[in-house]
Amino acid sequence: MGKLRRRYNVKGRLQATPGPSKGPPEPPPVRLELEDKDTLKGVDASNALVLPGKKKKKPKAPPPSKKEKKPLTKKERKMLQKILEQKEKKSQRAEMLQKLSQVQISEAELRLFYTASKLGTGDRMYHTREKSDKIEAQGQEKISSLSGAHRKRYRQELEEEDSESSVESESNEAPASEPVQAGAGVLPAAPGAGPGSPGPSSQHSLAGTTSAPPGVASTLARPPAKPSVFIPVNRTPEMQEERLKLPILAEEQVIMEAVAEHPIVIVCGETGSGKTTQVPQFLYEAGYSSDNSIIGITEPRRVAAVAMSQRVAKEMNLSQRVVSYQIRYEGNVTEETRIKFMTDGVLLKEIQKDFLLLRYKVVLIDEAHERSVYTDILIGLLSRIVSLRAKRHLPLKLLIMSATLRVEDFTQNQRLFPQPPPVVKVESRQFPVTVHFNKRTPLEDYSGECFRKVCKIHRMLPAGGILVFLTGQAEVHALCRRLRRAFPHTRRRPPEKDQEDSVEEMRKFKKSRTRAKKAQAATLPQISLDNYSVLPAGEGDEDREAEMDEEEEALGSDLDLDLGDEGTDGGEQPDASLPLHVLPLYSLLAPEKQAQVFQPPPEGTRLCVVATNVAETSLTIPGIKYVVDCGKVKKRHYDRVTGVSSFRVSWVSQASADQRAGRAGRMEPGHCYRLYSSAVFSDFEQFPPPEMARRPVEDLILQMKALNIEKVINFPFPTPPSVEALIAAEELLVALGALQAPQKTESMKQLQRSRLSCPITALGRTMATFPVAPRYAKMLALSRQHGCLPYAITIVAAMTVRELFEELDRPAASDEELSRLKDRRARVAQMKRIWAGQGAARKLGDIMVLLGAVGACEYSGCSPQFCEANGLRYKAMMEIRRLRGQLTTAVNTVCPEAGLFVDPKMQPPSESQVTYLRQIVVAGLGDHLARRVQSEDLLDDKWKNAYKTPLLDDPVFIHPSSVLFKELPEFVVYQEIVETTKMYMKGSQAGGWPLA
């Protein structure tokens, strides 16, 4: 440990041996291009990222066409495509390579960010918080009172242009990135139905078209114009028997006929219908994987992709070599693979390499109702790919699978599907869930209401697990503590449980027991340990509970499962003597603790899981019979104008509430207790808004531009992002040099039009190959100098993975726990200070902490013990390790002579490297600059220690968890601003100006 500290204590290494290499103690000045003659040999430093459109003098990469404005004829485009196909691969790589080695951070660029931000000049006219809130409330059309009308007009113009056809302009500037046709990324405005998909396909055209018995249907349904292919599957009799119980088997023929006759089919079936596991099998049997092609299925989550591939392989009695999966960091796809499960992001990346997805005959988009951004983009892209493939007489089938009937965004969207695809509805095999509404809706204390409801269920109702939905970690833990105190375990846990538990969990367990015993000894001596009808002292609920007991009579028999919500409470039912096995569940919880909810609870106890939204879709807990739904959800909100985000708790949608309720009926009939009235429920939104409409989209826009989709506003999004979000994305990407800025010479009207159709630059293409946010991709693209790449990769990986540090700030259940927590917090704070380094390194601020934490963790072998001791989340560190690996590979691919590898014993950066890294970080976060307010500005107390940013009139502050909190440098750049009690700059900051 001591050794380790020395390694990552920059002071220890650099100051103990001042001048370790030839490096002078003073960091070099800003102008990198003057520093290292070797790496800059032959480089035109003036051709930095600011002039990205300029073609290189590379003889290999002649600009394909410079007579741009003139639309190309079909013939011309075909010819162009041939040329491109021949030259593209070579030239593209060469171009990227050159670009990478060429890119420098120039002082000019830094100044650009600086002046652009107009800090401290007091002359800006930006939105206040109040204004921007209002804008959001008004909806996307009205951007602001100043510019709303004209932006609206602008949007109309863009849409009009759409009808002119967007085909011509795309293929001239940037060559298609891959050997597809030149217009590959060009999405024809009106795709038309492919061959073999004629017919009046109204939404209900399939209802009652067939009455063939299930099981034989697949032999009848086969792709048209294909020789009869039927690939038999040797299922075991047990498998077959299980399978036949699934309702979707009855729909096999309907589905397969629909697929045969239509290029695009929507399958709706709630959870339990078996669509995810069965439809791929139907397609396989019908020969959709013949001719060496693949059936592709996308899932929104990695675990689902892996689990589904394993399950389907087992059901089909096939090896994982045939039924395989591919997720971000791993996969088991082979040459033999015929059914491939993958995450939606993986398929999106594949489209970048092969726009027409020629390896696939069918693509299934699963869980489309969740409307993840990748799912939405895939559907938009696939709608066009399907018609492009049809024109090539290589038809591609698209199946969209949704758990709800909310498919109007797909069927009623003319731009997406001019011919609405048919919808096949599938019954599900869920057990009935009785929903009980509260008569009244608690205004604030839904947590307390949850507690009371769980108590009642536990005391009054028959065996069966309880699942409680709350909104956040802190709430989950608080309720767990309350419930454990109310229903302590009387018997020892089985020893193997103890081993699984972490030290902390065990300690908490002991704590809660002693605490409960104390409470009983002190105030409830007369009550036996097996009687849980009375709460321990200090709960603060005694009054209410007592009140409830009196009204017990009114309740009726114990079979009446409607517990009411008006203060009635259970008496001493026999079941009430059951101990309650309380477990927390949320996404950031350590996986081994998450896994506990899948274990059967200790004998003679009732399982009670207190969860956040993870339990709504991501994790299914077995044995749940009762669901308690507080009706709230915590969501992140982005201010579209300022980019400031905040977390807000709001009502869920009706669909979410129903999804939560459904979790009670997976094994047997269940009950759902909603802690709000049916009137309130009826006011809920029907569905949650798609993510696409809620978040910044610069990463998606860059991906699309890399597919040569220039006019992103014309893209057939199922639900488009707001125009402000699109404009903000393009502006950021232009500022990063990923897109070409509109020509200033153009007329106002042209300028406005081109603002949303900026072509991608060579740098942008390079950035798009890095699987991280554009800001971070830019950092990587800039780092090929002075040996900065390994550090930049580590920094980017650490900034990408959220929540590096464990949450240690929750209130402790006891003094003993409190002191332990305090010790851990102190230890983490100390480590942070050490990792923050000395001298120049300090100016890297929290980013140096990230670098130090990752470096130290890897140096120690990344053990769970090290993470535990230093407050690091083990899972996060593993993710960073894998991401470093992936990014290292990605950089090596673009730039093989870098010869990078992931070094677990990476040395801390030298002082001069630190300076370069600060510049690199600023280049990515240049628009996230803040300046300390001048003392003469301190008219108001609210500006004490405050910073000013270009876009916000209100003060922002360095977050107290930052190592720069007390330093208050004049300038900082920040990862993000999150509004809580104040507006805090969070994530990491690199501070100080100028940067040398």
Place this chain on the structure above:
DNA sequence: CGGTGAGTT
């Protein structure tokens, strides 16, 4: 001096 839901390349 602090309050962070769930996903993904």
